[in-house]
Amino acid sequence: MHRSGATMAWNVFKFCTALRGLGSIMILLVLGVVGVTYYAVVLTNYGPALYDGGFDSVIAVVVLIVFHFLLVMLLWSYFSVVLTDPGCVPPNWRPAVDEEGGENDPLNGSEFSSVPADPSHQRIRYCRKCNELKPPRCHHCSVCGRCILKMDHHCVWVVNCVGALNYKYFLLFLFYTFLETSLVTLALLPHFIAFFSEGEIPGTPGTLATTFLAFVLNLAFTLSVLGFLIMHISLVAGNTTTIEAYEKKTTPKWRYDLGRKKNFEQVFGMDKRYWFIPAYSDEDLRRIPALQGLEYPSKPDFDSEEF
Template structure:
């Protein structure tokens, strides 16, 4: 049985409030890591190797092309998460149905009487901090100090909440970060091994130190991001969020679990051309209400079908 009081005693999300003051420092830190990596890969090692001729030039060209393509996608996804509002509750929003209990009878106007003054109606969700009704799967963020649609978590690395409108962008950021850091780690591995050899290592002390630092940083990020990526893949497969998984919903079958295929489409859309870029097609935005963050199909809404 889920006990909210016991869980809140060690709720890790409340510690995010201590990070509110970091602000854009985290963005500068990310750009700093990118800058060190770019200097090590492009300027110090593989850029000059383009002029060596033969197989070395071809290898350098392949590494640089892959590096720059992944870097563009990484930064595009990253700044899409940073600058995209995760989703706010529209002013004067009212539910048509009892979303929390999954009942199909429309709520009457009398059920809203007196809610702003004293939210005593148990049939609908209400945020006492924002003094407003809460759509399904919406949670209050103590860092942003507002309710966020389908809130997953507040991420200090992007200085923003991750919610309904930018969750896909966050996943793509993790995906391209893992690919980029893996490529950098593998490309700098021979240079890193050379540090422990007896032979003479070409380069200035500054370039050698940058190469060493870039390898260590990218290896660490690749391993850590891989763990987050695997976790979020499992969350997408079950159509749940980090908060919802943390809360340990008591229902044996999660009502928003539509099967892996439809769960994936609830985040990435149907249009395959948009799956790997931080954007949605107009058709997907029109056909899939979940991408707007206010309405979510559940099992009772679907025809019996195997996934």
């Protein structure tokens, strides 16, 4: 039994190491899709259309302006997720109050252990892997090898965990990716249909193949990202994460569900000027502790013993 457990631990370690290596490849893949799309939309089709004159030139101008705007926002959001630390437990962190509701806390699991605490704390969340206390809604990531504040999931596409400090950026990445890929799909649809027409199609075999590939890739991303976007919108509305939803803790009695407006503000902030950019205002960072990933307000009438 001991040998089997050791083998399993070794296999998990190899799997986590492989995910770390895969991450760099995924960044190159994302940039590759962006490059193919840019070549098909700008250089092959709508760039040359600027010189055609008439209505076609007007359409080309509109498509290119919107395309470049969405591309900038997409890449800004993407690299914000990649480069922003999702949030880690500060050294020697100690809870001020028992925010997890004592022994009946629904998030207490096998990875938690009772540790010495003052009498007001019946049980404190503790990570055996990191050997440190865990703030509320914090989970250990085996790929990153550390505890992540308000961890949602580890995403190989961004080579990073998605947590308290970069969750908004991840959502904006999904949002702008959906808009960009939808635009590209619609913009290249007439050219895609032309492949199946009987008339002669202008362009070299290379440009035609690039246009065909860009259309298929963007259509696939549009459909897949839409599903993820809808899922995360529902998670934000209920003030929960993918991990918490998987653990089936998002009941009507979920302590952190403060209503859709306040739940939204705990991810995007209160300053409307910053809602659609991967950044927060200094004022929001001061007045919304949840954005820092350590403190989360709960329902004032919440009674943990009902669980």
